[in-house]
Amino acid sequence: MKLRRSSGRRGADRRPRFAIAVTALFFVLLYLPVGVVTLFSFNAQKSLTVLDGFSLRWYREFFHDDVLIGSLGMSLQVSLVAMVGSLVLGVTLALGLVRARSRLGSLAGLVMLVPLITPEIVTGVAAMMLFKGLGITLSTTTVMLAEITFSISYVTVILRSRIAALNPEVEEAAMDLGATRRQALFLVTLPALLPSILASAVLIFALVFDDFVLAYFTTGVDPQPLSVRIYSAIRFGVQPTINAVGTLMLAGSVALIVLALAIPRLMGRRGGLDLLSGK
Known part of the structure; x- marks a missing residue:
């Protein structure tokens, strides 16, 4: 045995x-x-x-290439606008979906999951056809609108779980002490959601900055996002400068994702220390 x-x-x-x-x-x-x-x-x-x-020759050539620098500037601009727009709409939608107790709220929650499982090429083609049907010329604005629409679902899914975990009695206690519903939202609920909001912001910025499919179908002729510009360049042969650009994009994306994962832990640890110190 x-x-x-x-x-x-x-x-x-x-x-x-x-x-x-x-x-x-x-x-x-x-x-x-x-x-x-x-x-x-x-x-x-x-x-x-x-x-x-x-x-470092190819990195120096990249920073002296006006076309690539212009595409980098556009990618940063689109990422920032998409991050802010998706956060504003995503936080509002997440609050509404969690607190809505009707069948319509449950149906809306299911609809929000559709963009996450839909192939991005389908979303890109649909966005392009929509802009063409409305007579809107493809430009930086169309890329921003498409990226905001696509990113709302990520913010909503991330924040819904955090909002559902919040204790509603804390907000009710603030209103019992004289705060209005709006004041309780901005002084109690949103500060509690701040780590998740910051993590979502960093994640959305990284996703939009690296996005190619949606940007390819909704961008205009010039300027183009950096990912689309790189694709256009490698069609005529891969240049060492493209390797440098890809390495920089990889390093930036990894740093942003690590930051997005670290923010909730750092904010939670800091909140615990403040609580122990009586602040």
Whole structure:
């Protein structure tokens, strides 16, 4: 019996080597192309196959390229506007969906999930057809409108769970102390949602900045978002400058996603320290 028990324990403690090997292979295939792009962005010579020394030449060329810098400025502008617009509408919609107790509210909650499961190319084509049907010329404004519409669902889904977890008695206590419903919203509810709002803002900025499909179908001729500009450039051959741009975009996106994950923890820890100190 002891031998059987010990062998059973050994079998339970045995590492799944096949699963580890498959996971390692998955990460290698996923990140190897990214690593190659990053490595050749520091290549000293104009080659995509031979690595000959390290240099910042292609990064300097990127920052002296007026066309790429203009596309970068447009991407930052679109990302900021989409972030603010989707936050305002998403927070309002999340509050309404959580506090609405009718069938219409439940139906609206289901409808908000549709953009998350709909292929983005379908959304892009639909947005383009809508703007064309209304006689609106594709431009920076159309990209902003499309990105805001697409990002509202992400903000709503993130904040709905946080709003549902809030204790409604806190807001009711504020109104019992003389605060109006609007004052209770701005002084109690929104401060409690601040970590989730900030995390949503950073996440939306990263998603919109890297977005290609929706921007491709709704942008005009010039200027174009950076992702669309890169696609237009690689159609005539991949240049080392594109490797530098891709590396910078990757680094920025990773930093924003890490920040989005860290904000709720940092804000929660700070709130706990303030509570302990009596502030």
